[in-house]
Amino acid sequence: MAFLNCLKSTFFIWFLLVVACGNPTKTEKSTYEPTLVLTDTIVEKPIIVAANRTNAYLPLLKGKRVGIVGNQTTIIFKPSKDSINTPTPYIHLVDSLLSLQVDVKKVFAPEHGFRGVVDAGEKVKDGVDSKTGLPLISLYGKNRKPSAEQLKDIDVVLFDIQDVGVRFYTYIATLQLVMEACAAHDIPLIVLDRPNPNAHYIDGPTMEKAHTGFLGMTEIPLVYGMTIGEYAQMINGEKWIEGEKKADLTVIHLENWTHETEYSLPVRPSPNLPNDIAINLYPSLGLFEGTNVNAGRGTELQFQCYGASFLDSTQYSFRYTPMPNFGSKSPKENGKICFGKDLSEFPRMSEVSVQWLIDANINSEDKTKVFNKSGFTKHAGTEKLQEQIEKGELEETIKESWQADLTKFKKIRNKYLLYL
CATH class of the missing domain: 3.40.50.12170 (Uncharacterised protein PF07075, DUF1343)
Incomplete structure (x- = not known):
């Protein structure tokens, strides 16, 4: 693939393809050096998939x-x-x-x-x-x-x-x-x-x-x-x-x-990841898939907003009504006015946020409506996260509890990285 880092500001070129094949468990190295594209300035080498x-x-x-x-x-x-x-x-x-x-x-x-x-x-x-x-x-x-x-x-x-x-x-x-x-x-x-x-x-x-x-x-x-x-x-x-x-x-x-x-x-x-913002927010807003809170399915802001009819309307200025559309024949809160947050202009994230889950839980008019325990555990991978949120733990406390496992995983991950 000839494709630059960001389509919003750059573009890609076509190029020759040449490489030597590797063995079954290791990747091969290429000696090919793509040509630089000349515009008003010299741009970086294009990504090749x-x-x-x-x-x-x-x-x-x-x-x-x-x-x-x-x-x-x-x-x-x-x-x-x-x-x-x-x-x-x-x-x-x-x-x-x-x-x-x-x-x-x-x-x-x-x-x-x-x-x-x-x-x-x-x-x-x-x-x-x-x-x-x-x-x-x-x-x-x-x-x-x-x-x-x-x-x-x-x-x-x-x-x-x-x-x-x-x-x-x-x-x-x-x-x-x-x-x-x-x-x-x-x-x-x-x-x-x-x-x-x-x-x-x-x-x-x-x-x-x-x-x-x-x-x-x-x-x-x-x-x-x-x-x-x-x-x-x-x-x-x-x-x-x-x-x-x-x-x-x-x-x-x-x-x-x-x-x-x-x-x-x-x-x-996939149908409900329409743009870069949704993809970047998906790790955090995707956790709402294990709840009864809508995360933008049934709108044009899929995974760029969240809300529910049972969230306190006095706490939110943003509201929307999910309706069946491409990729979502029957969205959560279908046809209901949802109160929540628009995150479509949120800066690029480099961490998972649980603050929005905490926010929805705090501002739910009926606490029993937020979590679908079985579904949330499957998405979170643990029962502990729901327990922490319902106990009122702060986000920094919750994130601190992940660190030992993350450190262990990073050591394993390092063995398999192909790119710096």
Whole structure:
């Protein structure tokens, strides 16, 4: 991918792609140096996503029957003379591979489906892609792990999904289950890496083993500061695959990106993450998913506001009414006037905030309405956070209680980082 740090102020260019392939458990190094773009000033080197580095992975697909795990973010960026004033041009990876006569047999679709239009939590059905005619196998329906039958005609699996670096965002759970299936059936897995827009920090409560599930399969913090490729290596290295097996894993890495690099997504990664602000606020406002408070679903401010009809109207000047819309057929507080806060102009965050949860709990006219205990525990990864909020603990006290686990995780994480 040729893509600059922020589409709001910069743009990307097309470039040549050349790299040497690495071994199954380590990434490869590239000797290619992208050309600088000259405008009024010299800009930084563009970020190159793994999908654009075709020379690195096409040889691994030659003569193989390929299965793709992907969605609407599984894209290759195209050349553009003017990407400042026009949408970022791209082609879907599946379309590109088919045009190159790669033998793609089927597509495995995660939550929200292959085209990314299915509501959160809604079952994704098997089917046939209308554009390519390829079979679509749901990994968010009757099964969440590819079965032996579904993999019997596959020689290699290619995984390419844009992640946002939050534990309960289910694409990393899908990754882990795909790795388990590949390990069980001796099928190589290639992960095409993409930037994590929330990779610049690590924070939040750590998932406790007793509460692991599809919203958090491993004992990691809410925000873990890794790309999906780095995390795949951690899954392998920490023996988190069922039976402590290892997948035959190859990670095709990014170029010209670090964990501190700001990254603007050209395609929404899921229906209710429409822009950079929502993605940045998602680690904090996503915790409202385990409550009865609306976090903007059913509005055009998804994960950029919160509110509820049972919050004290005298404490808030902002109000809105959630209604069914794209990605939210039946939002919380549907049709009700919600009182809360608009955070759509909140500065870029580098930590998880629980202050908004504390605020909603304090200002609820009925304290029993705020938390859905089971749902909140699954999102938080622990029962302790709800208990702390209901006891009236201050945010700094709550965040201090996370530090020992965060320190432990950071030491493990350091072993698997691919980018400084």
